[in-house]
Amino acid sequence: MDSDLKTEGIRIQIREKLNEERVKLWQSPYCTEDGVTCEEEMQILVKNYSSSLGISADSCLASLLELQRHALDRLRERDRFRETGLATIRVRVTDKNHSRRIISLETKLSATVQEVQEEVASQVGVGFDRIKLILSGKVLKMNTELHTHGIQNGTHIMAVILHSNPKELQAVESRHRRMEATLADAKLLASKSNVNNDYYLQVADQSGKTLNLPQEEREALVIAMSLHETGRLALKKEDYALALVLLLEADKEFSRCKSDLLQSVDNYALLNLDIAWCYLCLRSVSDIPDAEQRLRKCEMNFHQSYGPNLERLLALKGTTGNEAALFMRLHLLQAVVLFHQNKRQEASTLLARADSELSSLKVDDYSLSTLMELGYTAAEARFGLRAAHGNLSAAVLYITKQREDKVKAKKEEEAETQLNRERRKLGRCADGFQWVEPKLHKLLISMGFSSEAARLALQQSNNNVSHSVQLIQEQPSLLNMASTSKFRVKKEVLQQVVAVGFDPRMAKIALQHHGGDVEKAVDELVMCGGIIDGEHCTDGKHCFLLHLVINLSFES
Secondary structure, eight states, X not given: OOHHHXXXXXXXXXXXXXXXHTOOTTSTTTBOTTSOBOHHHHHHHHHHHHHHHTXXXXXXXXXXXXXXXXXXXXXXXXXXXXXXXXXXXXXXXXXXXXXXXXXXXXXXXXXXXXXXXXXXXXXXXSOGGGEEXXXXXXXXXXXXXXXXXXXXXXXXXXXXXXXXXXXXXHHXXXXXXXXHHHHHHTHHHHHOOOTTOOOSSOOBOTTSXXXXXXXXHHHHHHHHHHHXXXXXXXXXXXXXXXXXXXXXXXXXXXXXXXXXXXXXXXXXXXXXXXXXXXXXXXTOGGGHHHHHHHHHHHXXXXXXXXXXXXXXXXXXXXXXXXXXXXXXXXXXXXHHHHHHTTOHHXXXXXXXXXXXXXXXXXXXXXXXXXXXXXXXXXXXXXHHHHHTTTOXXXXXXXXXHHHHHHHHHHHXXXXXXXXXHHHXXXXXXXXXXXXXXXXXXXXHHHTTOOHHHHHHHHHHHTSOHHHHHHHHHHOHHHHHHHHHHTSOOOHHHHXXXXXXXXXXXXXXXXXXXXXXXXXXXXXXXXXTTTOOXXXXXXXXXXXXXXXXHHHHHHHO
16 A cells, blocks of 8 residues: 555544544644643553554554644744734645655735745746646635635645646647637527527537527537536556646536536536546545535536436446446545545445446457457447457447448538528528428429429418418419519619619619619519509609609600
8 A cells, every 4th residue: 555545544534533532743742832742641642543443553643643733833923923913725736757745835815826826836936827826726816916716725736737848738738728719709500590409519428419508608509518528538658747737627618517517417517527627647645625525516417417327328228348447437436535535335335336437347358359350449449348248249249330420420511511501591481480492492393393482481371381382373473572572772773773764762672673783673563554553652742743744655
């Protein structure tokens, strides 16, 4: 067992015992007023605790003295804060080798986060731009003051050193700034819905059902998932510091979404699991409370999405192999949290469960290499063997079906994209919400109606086929009016017809009838006496004089 972990385990047990018996090591009889240890009384404690807890006397004494020293230090720091206003904060630094170092700093609580970063950076010998401070699952912004984050005298903060060089970090941040700009440009596409109110950017739940989300929530979710994916790539490279920073930024984006949305998809549960995993890899004991809370959320979401025993997932996908690995990680992390809470029996039970789950997830190396020789990727082979419980033939069938499903899904997506293009080309219905449905348009054409008549009829009837047929057969003039009313007449063209002496409204309608052709519009107005059937002039006197002029011109 790692010596640091063993020492921490002993300290946890002794601290729990002291709390149970309400023993105060900083007071008499264990300590004098001058802060000197009373060895005789301390030896009595050592004898009792080493016997009851089953630990060596030397280890017990070392932990008791360490806990006593910490208590006395906190008392001195409290008095100093009252007298001077200088708070003592402890910054736990984790470097690229995952070794830890505690730095105690005295500072005003009005100091900025950047000032603390600079002090930490000077002590560890790196640029302050490579230091990120984290408290209670939040990355602290450099230009904010300490007290705004609830930091008090004695607060513990985690500092991670990004061992990627600053240029690489800037490149990551730059990519996400560009991503946000790209998403802003995508707003027009995202806001264009079809008859089913689908969006260009789609988000689906576990069953594949599309979630209709407000624009702001959808964009926040896409940004969060992108940050999460980048963080997971850092996790695979064992760059836990960078991974934690990116994952916490993703968590901030997820917080912009409603809670019911976060419960509908498992992305947020996976994010909480990954953040807790980072805490474990960075050995961040002070973040155990945040890890516990995140794991609780993760478990609730998993049970809701997959079922307590994965029965919902089994009914949906027919297998639980890959998601079972997530439960194994969850149970392992929960066991670690319980260990640090000195709940050893519960921790042991969960560790045994995680070990059993891990054993069931292991795949045979020979079977894995056999599938890879058949042309499958390592990931496909591993997932297939897990889903088929190690059966080679069943694994091949599973992988083949997965590939076929992907091809089918891609074809369906392409078909839906093409359908959306056709809908936009045919235009919106009169209700302003629906698009003209291409299938119904083709149906009317197959019945012998022209393409344009079918389109206009479906627009006016809001995709009602029987009403569309009735409009075409009984009220074709309404379709003509609907068609012409959408043509935009230029002001200068309208003025040319009005200058001849026609009413402005009649002139506009005539121009719409003839697509802006002035000569044809004037001919129609002359032929109908300046009044188009079914329309009324805006100036009755003007039309009467116009009729008189036209009639006289014909008589002469």
